Each structure stands twice: as structure tokens, then as C-alpha cells.
Amino acid sequence: MSGQAALERLPGRSGWARPGPWLRIAALRASGIVGVLVVWAIVGQFGLVRPFLVPPLPAVVAQLGDDVVTGGFAISAASTLYRALAGFALACAIGIPVGILISRNRLVGWFVTPIVSVGFPTPTLAFLPIFMLWFGVFDLSKIVMTTFSTVFTVIAAADAGTRGVERHLVWSAESLGAKRTAVFFEVMLPAAMPQILTGLQVALPLALIVEVAAEMLMGGDGLGGRMLQAENYADSVGVYAGIIEIAVVGAIAVGGMARLRQRLLRWHVETAAR
Amino acid sequence: MSVPASSDGIAIEHLSFSYRSKMGAAVRALDDVSLTVPAGSFHALLGPSGCGKSTLLYCIGGFLGVNSGSIRTAKGIVAGPGPERGVVFQNFALFPWKTVRQNVLYGIGKRGTKGEEARARAQSFIDMVHLTGFEDSFPSQLSGGMQQRAALARTLAADPDILLMDEPFGALDAQTRRIMQEELLAIWRQTRKTVVFVTHDVAEAVYLADTISVMSARPGRIRQTIAAGFNRDPDPGVFKRPAFTELVEQIWQMVRAEVDQARGAVRA
Amino acid sequence: MIGTAIRYAPLLILAALWEAVTRLGIVPREMLPPLSTVFVAFVGMLRDGSLPANAAQSFLRGAAGLAAAIVVGFLLGAGMALRPRFHAVAGPLVQAFYPLPKTALVPLVMIWFGLGDMGKIVLIFLGCLLPVTLGTYNGIRGVDRVLVWSARSLGARPREILLEVMLPAALPQLLTGLRTATAFAFLLMVASELIIANNGLGYLIGSLGDNGAYPAMYAAIMTVIALGFFADRGFAALSAHLLRWRA
Numbered sequence: 016m017s018g019q020a021a022l023e024r025l026p027g028r029s030g031w032a033r034p035g036p037w038l039r040i041a042a043l044r045a046s047g048i049v050g051v052l053v054v055w056a057i058v059g060q061f062g063l064v065r066p067f068l069v070p071p072l073p074a075v076v077a078q079l080g081d082d083v084v085t086g087g088f089a090i091s092a093a094s095t096l097y098r099a100l101a102g103f104a105l106a107c108a109i110g111i112p113v114g115i116l117i118s119r120n121r122l123v124g125w126f127v128t129p130i131v132s133v134g135f136p137t138p139t140l141a142f143l144p145i146f147m148l149w150f151g152v153f154d155l156s157k158i159v160m161t162t163f164s165t166v167f168t169v170i171a172a173a174d175a176g177t178r179g180v181e182r183h184l185v186w187s188a189e190s191l192g193a194k195r196t197a198v199f200f201e202v203m204l205p206a207a208m209p210q211i212l213t214g215l216q217v218a219l220p221l222a223l224i225v226e227v228a229a230e231m232l233m234g235g236d237g238l239g240g241r242m243l244q245a246e247n248y249a250d251s252v253g254v255y256a257g258i259i260e261i262a263v264v265g266a267i268a269v270g271g272m273a274r275l276r277q278r279l280l281r282w283h284v285e286t287a288a289r
Numbered sequence: 290m291s292v293p294a295s296s297d298g299i300a301i302e303h304l305s306f307s308y309r310s311k312m313g314a315a316v317r318a319l320d321d322v323s324l325t326v327p328a329g330s331f332h333a334l335l336g337p338s339g340c341g342k343s344t345l346l347y348c349i350g351g352f353l354g355v356n357s358g359s360i361r362t363a364k365g366i367v368a369g370p371g372p373e374r375g376v377v378f379q380n381f382a383l384f385p386w387k388t389v390r391q392n393v394l395y396g397i398g399k400r401g402t403k404g405e406e407a408r409a410r411a412q413s414f415i416d417m418v419h420l421t422g423f424e425d426s427f428p429s430q431l432s433g434g435m436q437q438r439a440a441l442a443r444t445l446a447a448d449p450d451i452l453l454m455d456e457p458f459g460a461l462d463a464q465t466r467r468i469m470q471e472e473l474l475a476i477w478r479q480t481r482k483t484v485v486f487v488t489h490d491v492a493e494a495v496y497l498a499d500t501i502s503v504m505s506a507r508p509g510r511i512r513q514t515i516a517a518g519f520n521r522d523p524d525p526g527v528f529k530r531p532a533f534t535e536l537v538e539q540i541w542q543m544v545r546a547e548v549d550q551a552r553g554a555v556r557a
Numbered sequence: 558m559i560g561t562a563i564r565y566a567p568l569l570i571l572a573a574l575w576e577a578v579t580r581l582g583i584v585p586r587e588m589l590p591p592l593s594t595v596f597v598a599f600v601g602m603l604r605d606g607s608l609p610a611n612a613a614q615s616f617l618r619g620a621a622g623l624a625a626a627i628v629v630g631f632l633l634g635a636g637m638a639l640r641p642r643f644h645a646v647a648g649p650l651v652q653a654f655y656p657l658p659k660t661a662l663v664p665l666v667m668i669w670f671g672l673g674d675m676g677k678i679v680l681i682f683l684g685c686l687l688p689v690t691l692g693t694y695n696g697i698r699g700v701d702r703v704l705v706w707s708a709r710s711l712g713a714r715p716r717e718i719l720l721e722v723m724l725p726a727a728l729p730q731l732l733t734g735l736r737t738a739t740a741f742a743f744l745l746m747v748a749s750e751l752i753i754a755n756n757g758l759g760y761l762i763g764s765l766g767d768n769g770a771y772p773a774m775y776a777a778i779m780t781v782i783a784l785g786f787f788a789d790r791g792f793a794a795l796s797a798h799l800l801r802w803r804a
Contacts, residue, residue, distance in 0.1 A: 043645035136789035192399030246664035265656035
């Protein structure tokens with residue numbers, strides 16, 4: 016008896032259809048997060064851990080609600096996002112042209128490559144005190160820090176992307192009559208897009224990581240600054256709420272980037288429907 | 290036999306080409322190659338792997354510079370790529386972010402045709418390769434055979450005098466390959482372009498070509514040029530004709546000799 | 558040898574530029590001390606032991622956190638790749654954790670562990686966990702099943718298949734994940750030590766800055782950057798050696 020036939024023969028509860036496999040899968044997938052929340056609620060309810068270490072779930076939810084209603088979350092989130100995105104955008108504006116130039120110009124390639132290979136894997140956050148020294152402790156230094164930390168990732172991705180363009184694509188365009196600038200904008204750039212976007216998808220979370228760290232060190236009105244303040248006042252409810260708020264901001268940023276990739280790469284093997 | 294105006298002969302004289310390998314050594318890919326391809330004829334290049342037949346094609350295409358010698362068409366000496374020498378690659382080289390129609394329109398646009406006239410022209414070539422209905426599909430949504438048809442349509446739509454084809458059916462399964470060979474012949478009989486066709490499949494060369502050049506192993510030289518000519522009448526049974534199979538066997542022995550010589554040279 | 562020198566020559570050019578620009582007074586010395594002064598401060602910190610001592614503390618914490626992340630991350634990633642039920646449960650948690658900027662966990666770690674070592678180790682562990690997990694998951698998922706089938710038909714047992722076939726086949730992706738994790742370890746080490754400032758290289762940088770000892774601060778920063786660079790280089794060399802069978 017084949018497996019399929021066996022399934023069809025199984026008796027269901029009288030009158031009820033057996034829950035399909037999709038329901039079981041959905042339940043499993045939700046169980047992780049639900050499980051965490053349940054454990055958290057139980058821990059708070061029965062005081063299994065000191066409330067300072069793990070504040071009760073209702074208190075954190077109340078804080079979150081408060082932040083949303085008073086607009087505190089919106090203001091802080093906007094502040095953090097603004098600086099992180101500004102730094103990220105600047106890194107793209109500088110990094111993509113530089114990365115492309117590296118792959119096309121020998122001299123530029125020779126000069127910039129070692130700088131990128133030092134900047135890329137190293138904790139550029141260590142430069143934070145220098146930027147505080149040069150630019151103060153307000154928006155400018157945070158944005159510069161974010162740009163500096165992400166630009167190397169973008170350069171490397173743009174370089175790899177343009178280098179990896181299949182030469183037969185370029186040759187086809189040339190033999191169809193395209194001139195140099197046309198070949199660059201109409202063929203090389205679109206062909207390099209997937210890899211460049213992958214680099215951007217790595218750089219954006221990095222921008223947020225650095226921005227949050229910078230806020231914790233320099234203060235200010237962003238989510239990071241507020242969270243560190245909460246810690247200083249031993250306000251663990253505030254810290255937990257802050258983590259959830261930053262996670263939401265992170266999810267928005269990452270999700271937005273993924274959606275952008277989907278739109279720009281509708282033609283790609285990964286996204287095109289077969 | 291009269292040849293229509295839009296086809297061009299190729300005269301290659303004493304062509305040599307070398308490049309630097311990854312290790313830095315100079316590799317002589319082509320050594321004093323001379324070849325004449327009459328306008329409107331179908332010429333195949335055969336040879337063992339690595340013999341330089343694709344390199345020769347790329348030189349005619351103008352993608353690789355020559356070290357010595359010259360390649361000449363009716364338009365003059367070949368100095369770079371151009372729409373009068375259209376190319377079809379083994380891996381199709383379609384622009385994956387453009388639809389079939391947009392790909393075909395690309396060369397048309399470069400030639401200066403725009404608007405309704407361009408669309409009509411593109412459509413006629415899409416129909417010619419039997420891709421009607423798939424104009425708005427992306428290459429990633431098409432099978433290998435369909436992608437190759439689209440690549441062919443794109444190249445033909447730019448109205449080249451010469452068609453350079455680099456093992457265009459090599460990535461396709463055997464059945465699709467046979468169908469594409471027949472369709473290519475039909476198109477060639479209709480348009481009578483000059484074709485230079487690189488392949489390692491002897492039967493394919495004998496089926497399609499007027500003349501076949503067998504190349505030696507690296508450094509590539511032309512060993513022999515043989516006339517075929519089975520492509521004149523559209524008879525699907527041609528593969529079984531004794532004259533056909535004899536010629537295939539004869540040429541295969543020539544290629545085999547080149548392969549053996551290359552192996553012997555390696556062992557020595 | 559000469560090739561390496563030519564490749565990194567631009568860095569020497571930048572160093573020369575640094576020295577020139579500061580010596581000529583184009584940039585004020587308080588903002589950017591001359592490279593030679595920074596170097597003198599560097600040697601001083603080596604001699605008085607402050608640099609090696611703090612570096613050792615940072616290294617120990619970073620290595621501990623990274624090691625824990627490698628072990629747990631590998632198990633997590635392998636589990637998700639090989640057991641669909643586990644993937645269904647753990648997957649959403651990993652996905653939810655992914656967009657959270659890990660530096661946001663610094664205050665949390667301070668609440669749990671105070672200002673001690675454990676907190677920083679846990680932070681580095683949490684931050685490095687995801688790259689290792691994803692690398693393992695993608696690596697194992699990406700193993701061509703005909704490799705596994707070939708091994709099975711040649712008589713290999715499940716554990717042998719995991720260690721002798723899947724692990725080498727998954728190695729490229731795994732190593733990429735480890736390389737990313739190493740970079741994250743450095744990043745979170747610096748972040749946590751700048752914020753929870755009591756010892757380590759990050760603390761050293763911060764306190765030197767607070768005290769206005771800028772040449773020494775620059776020296777400490779350059780040290781951290783150099784350590785991160787050489788760690789990555791070492792990893793690249795290790796990867797190249799382990800993957801020498803690749804095309």
C-alpha cells in the first residue's frame with residue numbers, strides 16, 4: 016500500500032476533517048516564539064527570577080504601549096533610522112562608484128584595494144573616539160562613523176559585482192553596436208546589480224549596529240541612547256522594551272531592503288516564477 | 290547562384306594570436322592561420338578541445354586583438370566588434386534583466402530604428418525563431434533551446450552581414466539540438482548570411498556546412514579544409530546517406546589524428 | 558615578497574602622508590598627532606605593559622565568546638539543515654533574531670552580568686551565533702545529494718557521511734560564516750569594552766581619550782585595527798589551505 020493511499024485511508028474524527036499538514040507546520044513555526052513568550056510570562060508570574068533581571072512581560076508590554084502612544088518610540092526610532100540611513104546612503108554614494116572604478120581602472124584599483132582590505136574586516140568602530148574628537152558628539156559624528164563602517168563593504172561588493180559580469184554579455188552588446196558608455200550603463204551596471212545589492216543587504220544591518228553603539232557612547236535622542244539611559248537608571252523594563260523597539264526598527268530596515276531587492280531583481284533566476 | 294547584398298566574405302591572412310596564461314607564460318593560441326570564407330557560405334570550424342577555434346571566432350568578432358596578420362571583410366580590416374558581425378554564444382548571453390522582446394529590440398535600437406518600425410521588426414524575428422507568445426518572458430523563465438532562439442533572433446534582428454556562432458547548440462540536449470540545426474539551416478537558406486560556425490560535433494558540421502576547416506591542437510593551425518555541401522537540400526534523411534556517413538567518418542579520423550598528436554605531444 | 562610590498566604600498570604612502578600633513582601643521586596636532594609620535598606612544602604602552610595586558614583580556618573574552626558561538630552555532634545550523642521539525646521551530650526564532658543590531662544587547666548584558674567578563678563573553682557569543690548558524694545551515698543544505706548517495710552506495714554509515722562527506726562539502730560556506738563571525742567578535746569586543754569600560758583594549762582606547770592622551774589613544778586604535786586585520790588574513794590563509802581542492 017503506497018503512503019499516499021495509506022493517508023487517504025486513515026479515519027478522521029467523526030465529521031471532522033483531519034488537520035492538514037500545513038496547520039501542523041504553521042503550529043511548529045509559531046511554537047518557538049510562542050514558547051519564549053509563555054516561558055517569559057510564567058517566569059514573571061511566579062517570580063522565578065529576580066524581576067530586575069527579567070521584568071514581567073506585562074510591564075514591558077505596558078512600557079511599549081506607553082512609548083508608542085506618547086510618540087516616544089516614533090521620535091527615537093526616526094532619529095536612529097535617520098542617522099543610520101544617512102550614513103548608509105553616503106556609503107553607497109561613495110562606495111558604489113569607487114568599487115566600480117576599482118575594477119575598471121588599474122591605478123585606482125592598486126591604490127584603493129589595500130585600504131579596503133584593511134577597512135573591511137576590522138572593527139572600524141574603534142575609530143569612534145577619533146570621530147568624537149573631530150566632529151563632536153552630535154549627529155555629524157554618528158553619521159560619519161556609520162558611513163566609515165559600511166563604506167568598505169559597499170566598495171567590495173561593487174568591485175566584485177562589476178568584475179563578475181560575464182564577458183559574453185559585454186561582447187554581445189558591443190557586437191550589437193553599443194558604445195562604451197552605453198555598454199557600461201545598459202549592460203555592466205544591471206548585470207552587477209545582484210551582487211551589489213547583496214553587499215548593500217549586508218551593509219545596512221551593519222549601519223544599524225554601529226549607529227546603536229555610537230548612540231550608547233555619545234548619548235542623544237536615538238533608541239540606543241535611551242536604552243543606555245534606562246540601564247543607568249536600573250530601569251530594566253526600559254531596557255527590555257528598548258530591545259524590542261530596536262528589533263522592530265531593524266526588521267523594518269532589513270525587510271525594506273529585501274523588498275527593494277525583489278523589485279529591482281524581478282528578472283533574476285531566484286525571483287522569477289518558473 | 291546570386292548572393293544577396295547583405296552578406297560579406299571574410300579573408301583571414303597569416304593570423305597569429307597569443308595570450309598570457311594565469312601563470313604568466315605566453316600561450317600561442319593561433320599560429321599563422323589563413324582562411325577565406327566566401328560571401329553567403331556556411332563555414333564550420335572543427336578541432337580538438339583547446340585548439341583555438343573559439344579564439345579564432347573571437348578574433349573575427351573583433352573581441353580579441355591580433356598579434357600579427359589581418360582579418361578583412363568587405364567593410365575593411367576588423368578592428369573591433371560591430372553589428373555587421375553578429376555573434377551567438379554557447380551560453381546564450383541574453384541580458385537576463387530584459388524580456389525576449391527587449392533583448393531583440395536592443396540591437397535594432399543601436400542601428401537607429403525606433404518606435405513602431407522597431408517593434409514590428411523585432412516581432413518578425415521573434416516569429417521567425419518560433420518564439421511567438423514569449424515576447425514578454427524573461428530568459429530565466431525559458432528553456433535552453435528557447436533562450437538560444439531568442440539569442441539568434443536578437444543577433445539576426447541587427448541585420449549582420451556575417452554570423453559568428455560559438456558552439457551555439459552545445460548547451461542543449463540532443464533532441465533540441467537536432468531541431469535547432471534544422472531551423473538554423475532553414476533561416477540560413479532564407480537569409481543567406483555568411484556563417485562561421487564553431488563546433489566539436491563532426492556530424493553537425495557535415496550537416497550544416499558548405500566547407501569545414503579542421504584545426505590542429507594548440508597552437509591552432511588549419512590542417513585541412515574540406516567541402517561538404519549536404520545543406521543544399523532540406524532532406525531529414527541526409528544523416529543516413531552513405532556519402533554523409535563516409536564524410537563524417539573521414540573528418541572524424543582527421544580530428545582524431547589531431548587529438549592523438551596533441552596527446553603524444555603532452556606525453557613527450 | 559615584492560608582490561606583497563607593491564600591493565600594500567598605498568598604505569605606506571598614506572602613512573607618509575599622515576606624517577607629512579601633521580608635521581607641516583596642515584592639520585592641528587591635537588586632532589591628529591604625527592604618526593611618529595603615535596608610534597612612540599605605542600612602544601611606551603608595550604613597555605609599561607598596559608597594551609599587552611589589556612589585549613590579553615580582550616583576546617581571552619573574544620576567543621571564549623567566539624568558541625562558544627562556533628559550537629552552538631554549528632549544532633543549531635546542522636540541526637536546522639538536517640531535521641525539518643527542528644527547522645520549523647528554530648527557524649522563526651533565528652529569523653526574528655537576525656535583524657536585531659546586536660549592540661542593542663549591551664545594556665541587557667549589563668543588567669544580567671554587571672560589569673564583569675561574563676557579560677562581554679555572552680554578548681560576543683550572541684553576536685557571533687548567527688553567522689556561524691547561517692553558514693552551517695547553508696553549507697549543509699547546499700551539499701549536492703548525489704555526493705551523499707554516492708557515499709551511501711559505497712557503504713558509508715550516517716555518522717561517517719556527516720563527518721567525511723557533508724562537512725568537507727559544506728566547508729566553503731562554513732568558513733565564510735566563521736570569517737564573518739570573527740569580524741563580528743572584534744566589533745562587539747570593541748563596542749562592549751567602550752561602553753562597559755573597565756578593562757580591555759576598548760576600555761584602553763576610551764580612557765586614553767578621556768584623559769587627553771591622544772597619541773596613545775591613536776596607538777591603541779591602530780593596534781586593534783591591526784589585530785583585526787591579521788586575524789582576518791590568518792583566517793583567509795587557513796581557508797585557502799583547507800579549501801585547496803577547490804577550483
